[in-house]
Amino acid sequence: MNSATVRNLLVRGMLAGLIAGLFALVVASLLGEPQVDAAIAYEEAHSHEHGGVEVVTRSMQATAGLATGVLVYGVAIGGIAALAFSFALGRVGRFGPRATAALLAGAAFVTVYLVPFLKYPANPPSVGDPDSLDKRTALYFLMVLLSVLLAVAATIVGKRLAPRLGNWNASVVAGLGFVVVIGLAYAFLPSLSELPKHFPGMLLWRFRISTLAVQLVLWTAFGLTFGHLAERALGSAVRGGSKEEPASTASPAATS
Amino acid sequence: MAQSIAPPSTGTAVPATLPVKAILPWAFFFGLLMLVLLYFVGAEQGATSLISGTDVHEWVHDGRHLLGFPCH
Numbered sequence: 344m345n346s347a348t349v350r351n352l353l354v355r356g357m358l359a360g361l362i363a364g365l366f367a368l369v370v371a372s373l374l375g376e377p378q379v380d381a382a383i384a385y386e387e388a389h390s391h392e393h394g395g396v397e398v399v400t401r402s403m404q405a406t407a408g409l410a411t412g413v414l415v416y417g418v419a420i421g422g423i424a425a426l427a428f429s430f431a432l433g434r435v436g437r438f439g440p441r442a443t444a445a446l447l448a449g450a451a452f453v454t455v456y457l458v459p460f461l462k463y464p465a466n467p468p469s470v471g472d473p474d475s476l477d478k479r480t481a482l483y484f485l486m487v488l489l490s491v492l493l494a495v496a497a498t499i500v501g502k503r504l505a506p507r508l509g510n511w512n513a514s515v516v517a518g519l520g521f522v523v524v525i526g527l528a529y530a531f532l533p534s535l536s537e538l539p540k541h542f543p544g545m546l547l548w549r550f551r552i553s554t555l556a557v558q559l560v561l562w563t564a565f566g567l568t569f570g571h572l573a574e575r576a577l578g579s580a581v582r583g584g585s586k587e588e589p590a591s592t593a594s595p596a597a598t599s
Numbered sequence: 600m601a602q603s604i605a606p607p608s609t610g611t612a613v614p615a616t617l618p619v620k621a622i623l624p625w626a627f628f629f630g631l632l633m634l635v636l637l638y639f640v641g642a643e644q645g646a647t648s649l650i651s652g653t654d655v656h657e658w659v660h661d662g663r664h665l666l667g668f669p670c671h
Binding site: 345346348349350353371375376379397398399403404405408409410411412413415416418419420422423426429430432433434439440443456459460463464465466467468471473476477479480481483484550553554557558577 | 614615616617618619621622624625626629630632633634636637639640641642645646647652653654657658659660661662663664665666667668669670671
């Protein structure tokens with residue numbers, strides 16, 4: 344019964360991730376692709392080693408390729424978020440399924456994307472030295488991992504502090520702890536600045552803002568869609584599974 | 600009278616938690632599968648390669664850039 348509930352949530356999470364991915368895809372195509380094209384045009388105008396054989400044409404990269412990347416990403420994060428939701432439901436506080444899903448999606452946007460982005464922002468083609476890719480990849484994933492683990496730790500600490508400080512103050516203290524440790528990570532992890540000389544600043548700015556928009560839309564759409572689906576899935580499970588519980592608690596109240 | 604007051608205070612407050620034992624098998628197998636998917640979208644044929652060539656990298660190239668992953 345419980346295992347079936349987890350499976351239902353997982354399937355709905357992946358579905359919600361796919362739907363959110365479609366929204367994100369629209370944003371990526373409209374806002375992001377023009378910046379990618381401009382960056383590639385800059386790259387071709389300024390480098391002589393590139394411009395060999397194209398394995399995949401630009402038009403395929405910008406349409407089917409982009410769709411594959413964004414939709415698979417949506418399904419994957421949807422599945423992981425649904426599993427996290429299964430753990431979080433009823434454990435993080437007095438939140439129903441929709442509120443839990445919204446909070447989880449907001450927290451995921453901040454920890455999975457925003458926090459790593461502020462240290463290692465997304466770069467368009469032609470920004471970044473190919474020789475440092477190993478280092479950049481390791482640092483980026485380290486930052487994502489650190490941010491997610493710290494957020495989980497902060498949630499547990501907040502939960503522990505709640506009986507003593509009250510929910511609000513405990514959440515503020517835990518959030519402050521998260522910010523301080525992330526600040527230390529920002530300070531001590533190496534910074535990257537591999538911008539080619541004379542790369543257009545406006546293009547870099549627009550590209551980075553468009554990646555932020557893609558993620559914001561993805562997580563917002565996911566939180567709302569999954570919250571709706573989870574509420575329906577759990578609503579029917581609760582009504583079918585524990586009908587006797589409200590009745591037994593209602594009768595002592597009736598006698599008092 | 601009392602019946603109409605009692606249910607909201609008990610039934611709707613906190614949803615029942617799902618036992619960790621029921622979540623773990625799903626979390627392990629599907630969590631791993633989802634991470635593999637993320638790896639192929641975000642990092643394959645970049646810093647590390649499981650499949651030789653650059654086809655995967657080139658196919659998801661734009662998505663990788665626009666999802667914020669480091670890419671060449």
